[in-house]
Amino acid sequence: MKRLLLALLLLTSAAAAAVPETFSDPALEARARHLQRELRCLVCQGQSIDESNAELAGDLRRTVREQIAAGRSDDEIKDYLRSRYGDFILMQPPVEPVTWLLWLAPFLVLAGAGGVAWMAVSKARKIPDSADSQKIADF
Amino acid sequence: MIGELGQLALCFALALSLVMANAGIMGAAPGSGTARHIAHGAAMGFFVFIVLAFGALTWAYLISDFSLRTVADNSTTLQPLVYKITAVWSNHEGSMLLWMLVMAVYTGAIAAGGRGGERITSAALGVMGLLAAAFLLFILFTSSPFLRLDPQPFEGAGLNPLLQDPGAAMHPPMLYFGYVGLSAAFAYAAAAMIVGDPESEGWARAARPFMLVAWMALTCGIALGSWWAYYTLGWGGFWFWDAVENASLMPWLIATALLHSALATEMRGAFRTWTLLLAIAGFSMSLIGTFLVRSGVITSVHSFASDPTRGFFILVLIGLAVGGALALFAWRAPQLQRGVAFEPVSRETTLLLNNVFLIASCAAVFVGTLYPLALDALTGQKITVGPPFFAITFAPIFFALLALVPLGPRLSWRKAELKEAMRPLYPALGVAVLAALVVLAVLTPRSLAGAGAFAMAGWLLATSVIEIRRRKGARASAFAAAIAHAGLAVSLLGIAGTTVWRSEALVLVGPGDKVNVGPYTLRFDGTVRSDGPNYRASRATIDLLDGNSVAATMHPEQRIYNAEGQDVSVTAIRTTGLRDLYLALGDDRGHGRWTLRAYVSPLAPLIWLGALVMALGGGLSLFGRLRAKATEPKAAPAVALAAE
Numbered sequence: 001m002k003r004l005l006l007a008l009l010l011l012t013s014a015a016a017a018a019v020p021e022t023f024s025d026p027a028l029e030a031r032a033r034h035l036q037r038e039l040r041c042l043v044c045q046g047q048s049i050d051e052s053n054a055e056l057a058g059d060l061r062r063t064v065r066e067q068i069a070a071g072r073s074d075d076e077i078k079d080y081l082r083s084r085y086g087d088f089i090l091m092q093p094p095v096e097p098v099t100w101l102l103w104l105a106p107f108l109v110l111a112g113a114g115g116v117a118w119m120a121v122s123k124a125r126k127i128p129d130s131a132d133s134q135k136i137a138d139f
Numbered sequence: 140m141i142g143e144l145g146q147l148a149l150c151f152a153l154a155l156s157l158v159m160a161n162a163g164i165m166g167a168a169p170g171s172g173t174a175r176h177i178a179h180g181a182a183m184g185f186f187v188f189i190v191l192a193f194g195a196l197t198w199a200y201l202i203s204d205f206s207l208r209t210v211a212d213n214s215t216t217l218q219p220l221v222y223k224i225t226a227v228w229s230n231h232e233g234s235m236l237l238w239m240l241v242m243a244v245y246t247g248a249i250a251a252g253g254r255g256g257e258r259i260t261s262a263a264l265g266v267m268g269l270l271a272a273a274f275l276l277f278i279l280f281t282s283s284p285f286l287r288l289d290p291q292p293f294e295g296a297g298l299n300p301l302l303q304d305p306g307a308a309m310h311p312p313m314l315y316f317g318y319v320g321l322s323a324a325f326a327y328a329a330a331a332m333i334v335g336d337p338e339s340e341g342w343a344r345a346a347r348p349f350m351l352v353a354w355m356a357l358t359c360g361i362a363l364g365s366w367w368a369y370y371t372l373g374w375g376g377f378w379f380w381d382a383v384e385n386a387s388l389m390p391w392l393i394a395t396a397l398l399h400s401a402l403a404t405e406m407r408g409a410f411r412t413w414t415l416l417l418a419i420a421g422f423s424m425s426l427i428g429t430f431l432v433r434s435g436v437i438t439s440v441h442s443f444a445s446d447p448t449r450g451f452f453i454l455v456l457i458g459l460a461v462g463g464a465l466a467l468f469a470w471r472a473p474q475l476q477r478g479v480a481f482e483p484v485s486r487e488t489t490l491l492l493n494n495v496f497l498i499a500s501c502a503a504v505f506v507g508t509l510y511p512l513a514l515d516a517l518t519g520q521k522i523t524v525g526p527p528f529f530a531i532t533f534a535p536i537f538f539a540l541l542a543l544v545p546l547g548p549r550l551s552w553r554k555a556e557l558k559e560a561m562r563p564l565y566p567a568l569g570v571a572v573l574a575a576l577v578v579l580a581v582l583t584p585r586s587l588a589g590a591g592a593f594a595m596a597g598w599l600l601a602t603s604v605i606e607i608r609r610r611k612g613a614r615a616s617a618f619a620a621a622i623a624h625a626g627l628a629v630s631l632l633g634i635a636g637t638t639v640w641r642s643e644a645l646v647l648v649g650p651g652d653k654v655n656v657g658p659y660t661l662r663f664d665g666t667v668r669s670d671g672p673n674y675r676a677s678r679a680t681i682d683l684l685d686g687n688s689v690a691a692t693m694h695p696e697q698r699i700y701n702a703e704g705q706d707v708s709v710t711a712i713r714t715t716g717l718r719d720l721y722l723a724l725g726d727d728r729g730h731g732r733w734t735l736r737a738y739v740s741p742l743a744p745l746i747w748l749g750a751l752v753m754a755l756g757g758g759l760s761l762f763g764r765l766r767a768k769a770t771e772p773k774a775a776p777a778v779a780l781a782a783e
Contacts, residue, residue, distance in 0.1 A: 117492065
């Protein structure tokens, strides 16, 4: 963690003063805000750098804005930060072999539960009606 | 002295819970009347001793008895009376005692209600006894709130400032009524499996009031937690997909599935084993939630205690409770299974679909919460599963479920005509399309997702209105489903409004500066020092301008609590009921300049209003049942008379 903090400090102190906190161009500003929401504040509890008041988040915001000002694309900026801080910084986990299960699990469960329901319905359809209507008649 | 009495009461409660477990399960056998009486008596005694223990701890807080460690850690003599009381459960030890208190209330209700027949009641008490004993062992060995401090400090450390707030104070009791209520449903399910057929027929009916109370409490508890996060955390969001929030959402999703599946079991005898499994799963989710919050495997703004031994203990408890229940299920369920005939187009099928979608959405939350933990533990690789993941997985699955919601109540049991059932709903389809078109035409920025959400909300609201009109004159409980479903629509409107059309300004302001956000113009008039008894604060004055005159003045604050050194932003929110103007003061940048976050969140209050409406629907259903039960004995002679 200490190394991480140091790296961040070095990374951000260099050009800290020059970049504005908000871009006057609304399109650039919207891009920056969007990107900030997709990056995690590394020392916070699950907040994005857009939401956090932590100093570190401020530094990361500045980095994002510097890079936007330097004309880099969103993907380039994300890749740059990812190469430094790892996947942990991305709010949306990347799709790679180690996260396939994560991404697929909800839909596998959906398909599995759907299959079970399908079987239940087709089974219930074949049950002779007589036993059942007998039971209703008993009421 | 009072501390020792409390500890002693817990020990007696443990002994009685063991008696209750033993006698209760013995009483499940036919003709064991004596065992049933013992279980019943033990349940009442257990209730009394837990109330005594909780009373002892509350008393210690009221008189500021700092010789108790938990009191010294969480209270001060200066704390307002209400926060002395809520401090009782604001920490791990006390909150586990609150858990026991809620469990004692449910146990008392099972014993006193005696629904579902003598054998089922007895077995359910037995299972509650086992669970209570496990939790009491947990409290006595790892987290006793009655441990002494020597020497006792002159003054206590005080309650975490974030928790000195009505929302935060009421949140845990609400959630516990939900979590523990699911343990009552679990106890009935286990009881049904212990007793076996045909005596167990009525378990779903007997457990339904507990499911309803648990579900309502979870609904309110989650809404309360979300509202608290909205107004305290200072960045305008209402749901962060934080692990602790997810821990409360998972039991809610399963409890919702359980309510629907149990309906089919109760009315038609269908899905018996499935409903049993859901009752087990619901309580498992409660336990997993407790494990996540208590064990320290995650850190979050909402969790307040962590200790690996406790985590381990809860993990063992999960293993025993879930493993035991599943073993019982594997043994008994085949005997309880009974084929019930229904056609693919029927209410049964819609209830199955409800379950399919709810379980898949719960799976999304489950992997999203636990996968990063598992991956870190297994490979050391750290990933973040943030809101975008849930937007891609949870949201579409849940959205698909919403589309089907109005169909269920329209279709008749066993066999239905889709066309005939749908015909009265055509106007609602019109409303949905109209809502989408209006949203696309009028609101900026233009958003397809927003239009879709409004169309869905329109569909749900209009079908609810149609359903309510159709049932005009029926008793109150007949409207329960329509109202709960309308609540979903209301929340959806709030969520869409805030997520899609929120305007925001994150600005650096000095005295006299104007800020435009959404339709509002604000003027920052500077800050003044406004210190409280245990914090330093800067209080901003911000005017809401209407032309050149001041329409209103708002005062967001930035506080630093002395003891903890913690920054707390006290937001200022002005609501019209349909739109929130939300201000949070950020950092002091010197020379009277501050960062300011301003949000205009359209429809935000509807998020929590919708949850209340949902809970109201649950309440109507519960009320209808309790009243039906109260009038049962009277109804019987009337029928007899009529027969004569």
